[in-house]
Amino acid sequence: MAGFYSDFGIDEHVSAYCEGILAPLRARFDAIDAIAERNQAKVLRAMQQNRVDAACFAGSTGYGYNDAGRDTLERVYADAFHTQSALVRPQLVCGTHALAVALSANLLPGDELLSPVGKPYDTLEEVIGIRPAACSLKEYSVSYRQVDLLPDGGFDYDGIRAAINEKTKLITIQRSKGYAMRPTLSVARIGELIRFCKACKPDVLCMVDNCYGEFVEPIEPSDVGADMIVGSLIKNPGGGLAPIGGYICGTRACVDRCAYRLSAPGLGQEVGASLDVKTALYQGFFMAPVTVAGALKGAIFAARLYESLGFRVIPDGQEPRYDIIQAVELGSAEKLIAFCEGIQAAAPVDSYVRPVPAPMPGYDSDVIMAAGAFVQGSSIELSADGPLRPPYSVYFQGGLTWYHAKLGIMMSLQKLYEKGLVSLPEAI
Numbered sequence: 403m404a405g406f407y408s409d410f411g412i413d414e415h416v417s418a419y420c421e422g423i424l425a426p427l428r429a430r431f432d433a434i435d436a437i438a439e440r441n442q443a444k445v446l447r448a449m450q451q452n453r454v455d456a457a458c459f460a461g462s463t464g465y466g467y468n469d470a471g472r473d474t475l476e477r478v479y480a481d482a483f484h485t486q487s488a489l490v491r492p493q494l495v496c497g498t499h500a501l502a503v504a505l506s507a508n509l510l511p512g513d514e515l516l517s518p519v520g521k522p523y524d525t526l527e528e529v530i531g532i533r534p535a536a537c538s539l540k541e542y543s544v545s546y547r548q549v550d551l552l553p554d555g556g557f558d559y560d561g562i563r564a565a566i567n568e569k570t571k572l573i574t575i576q577r578s579k580g581y582a583m584r585p586t587l588s589v590a591r592i593g594e595l596i597r598f599c600k601a602c603k604p605d606v607l608c609m610v611d612n613c614y615g616e617f618v619e620p621i622e623p624s625d626v627g628a629d630m631i632v633g634s635l636i637k638n639p640g641g642g643l644a645p646i647g648g649y650i651c652g653t654r655a656c657v658d659r660c661a662y663r664l665s666a667p668g669l670g671q672e673v674g675a676s677l678d679v680k681t682a683l684y685q686g687f688f689m690a691p692v693t694v695a696g697a698l699k700g701a702i703f704a705a706r707l708y709e710s711l712g713f714r715v716i717p718d719g720q721e722p723r724y725d726i727i728q729a730v731e732l733g734s735a736e737k738l739i740a741f742c743e744g745i746q747a748a749a750p751v752d753s754y755v756r757p758v759p760a761p762m763p764g765y766d767s768d769v770i771m772a773a774g775a776f777v778q779g780s781s782i783e784l785s786a787d788g789p790l791r792p793p794y795s796v797y798f799q800g801g802l803t804w805y806h807a808k809l810g811i812m813m814s815l816q817k818l819y820e821k822g823l824v825s826l827p828e829a830i
């Protein structure tokens with residue numbers, strides 16, 4: 403393999419060092435494959451039980467009435483995630499949109515939304531109205547409360563009990579840390595939190611922002627009491643093939659309201675042409691368990707590699723994983739740029755482009771982004787980004803195949819190595 407990697411410009415010291423890091427990871431990779439196998443079976447059974455056939459892939463136009471393939475796909479998602487109902491649509495344009503629909507459909511003026519896991523993902527701040535925004539929930543008189551995690555990452559049960567009141571209608575729980583520094587929640591911990599909240603107030607709705615978490619574990623938050631789970635199809639469940647879309651799976655009562663909010667009261671799930679994307683949505687969901695497994699292996703490989711070279715990595719190379727995001731504190735702008743150049747150079751698309759830091763709306767420093775994806779902005783494909791400010795952390799995720807994730811991470815190290823920004827121990 404070393405000769406083969408040298409075709410990509412990877413020095414033989416770099417490839418030998420990387421292979422040394424990988425050797426002890428085989429048992430961990432086997433455990434990931436075992437989860438993928440269970441999830442693959444779950445998706446396959448859902449497709450068989452719903453009698454998926456070639457007619458399901460035919461596109462629809464206009465109103466999209468009687469689009470049986472669209473309805474079947476929604477039953478496949480509902481069965482795979484063990485929910486009564488599902489809304490899986492290209493008209494849900496991204497994860498934020500799916501979350502905004504789920505929230506605004508199930509919260510009415512006077513209701514209160516509670517986040518018991520601290521600050522939600524950046525883009526939700528405007529949806530909720532934490533940062534003033536036109537059409538936020540706040541503008542529609544939906545109030546918001548937040549209880550932060552304890553310093554050790556635990557739930558502040560006393561604080562949560564005190565925050566739940568007669569107005570509390572919906573509790574939003576973000577599974578992945580996203581780009582924050584708090585721990586990602588396991589499905590088991592989400593289950594404990596939901597049980598606690600429902601013990602405080604039995605009719606409260608619990609929604610889980612499931613982004614980056616799907617298929618990482620053999621069960622989903624919908625298996626432990628969530629009324630709705632919500633995510634993006636250009637992340638895990640689209641398997642890298644879905645070109646657009648979002649999903650909301652949950653109780654019939656919640657999902658019906660989401661469908662009325664997405665289209666119009668009275669119309670709901672009956673309308674919405676699927677155009678020509680259905681084959682990709684089915685096939686992507688079918689592939690997703692294996693794609694997620696590859697991304698997880700890449701994240702663990704990178705954690706162990708950079709940890710071994712003395713960098714702080716979050717999560718660390720040993721701890722259990724509950725999402726596909728890996729952060730590495732690189733410590734300098736040069737290292738952050740070199741890392742991203744490596745990821746870009748390994749891409750199947752736009753590999754000849756060199757990423758450069760640039761200003762971005764919503765950031766107070768320049769940001770560098772590396773992505774050479776088939777689907778624009780897809781973060782189940784290998785991608786990396788980071789703001790140019792201390793501690794110069796890079797966040798990266800994805801990889802449609804484990805072998806590509808591996809090559810991308812090796813290339814990142816190669817760029818650091820050839821610029822003299824790291825030295826490799828002789829042997830490990």
Ligand SMILES: *Cc1c(COP(=O)(O)O)cnc(C)c1O
Nearest residue numbers: 496497498523578580611613634
């Ligand atoms: C990506 C993400 C979102 C928003 O998804 P977009 O598709 O980028 O709008 C929300 N929450 C979390 C935790 C995410 O990772």
